[in-house]
Amino acid sequence: MVAIYQRTESFFETTPLSKIDDHEKIVWIDILQPNEEEINQIEILFNIKLPTKLDREEIELSSRYWEDSRSIKINSYFFVSFFFVENAKSHYNESVSFVLQDNILFTVRDSELQTFDMMSKMLLSNPKELFSGYDIFMQIFDIRIDRDADLLEYASRESDEIRKKLLWEPDGHTVDLLRKISTMQEFTQKVRQSVFDKRRILTALVKSPKLSQPIKQEISIMMKDLNSLVEFITIDGNTLDNLQNLFLAQTNIEQNKIIKLFTVASVVLMPPTLVASIYGMNFHFMPELDWHIGYPFSLGLMVITGIIPLVYFRKKKWL
Secondary structure, three states, X not given: OEEEEEEOOOOEEEEOHHHOOOHHHEEEEEEEOOOHHHHHHHHHHXXXXXXXXXXXXXXXXXXXXXXXXXXXXXXXXXXXXXXXXOOOOOOEEEEXXXXXXXXXXXXXXXXXXXHHHHHHHHHHXXXXXXXXXXXXXXXXXXXXXXXXXXXXXHHHXXXXXXXXXXXXXXXXXXXXXXXXXXXXXXXXXHHHHHHHHHHHHHHHHOOXXXXXXXXXXXXXXXXXHHHHHHHHHHHHHHHHHHHHHHHHHHHHHHHHHHHHHHHHHHHHHHHHHHHHHHHOOOOOOOHHHHOOOHHHHHHHXXXXXXXXXXXXXXXXXXX
């Protein structure tokens, strides 16, 4: 699907690919899940080479950003979380390609992304001061950075809830809680990857001679926002690591309590067992066998020898 946005005097409108008549009015071409025919048609019509799916998935910096005399090509990660997207089965980073050429922004993606939906609604309802593809690109990145900040705030709130469960809920130490900690660690790691990717891209982009000074100043502001997000991610990642260690420590404490209980029970039962073993020996000459109180005597002796270790443990505050 291809959505073409062109600017009139005071607003933006969308137009089908078949009805393009003036390239000067076009500022953004959003290409979602394109087929080969759509790609070929756009490349011929605008004399451009769009990145392939393999190009979008490359991880080295030289493949994430490159620039020639006519265009700037960027591949950037956009984080998708199953917490907020129903059809997502895991946290992952979706690669999106941006091509800036002749003041037109070309975006190529394989998934529906909330950032682009928000950008489309903004253009059609409140276009602001957006006159070129560079302005659209900066606005998309600004929306995405704000979204990443919201995701990190969500992660921070979830970390606080996990801490409360660990410290104040007696039944909080469950496998589900450990699984949630692990999920939040993966969540934070993917957001971190997305934020670092954008910082690297903007660092390279700000050096481009194709950008105007106002856009470079806007990039500098975005870089400050990204740096603050990086610091936040570091703190949140350390918090989740500490929560995982706290969970494991408290699990060890609970296990030690159980082992301690069995140890005390074993020690308490050892003296009565010894008494029972002595009087269970089948020797012929045992004076206690002829006592009328021999049986009550042996039972009382077993009770006393069992109570003595308990009293000792209580005195030592081991119980």
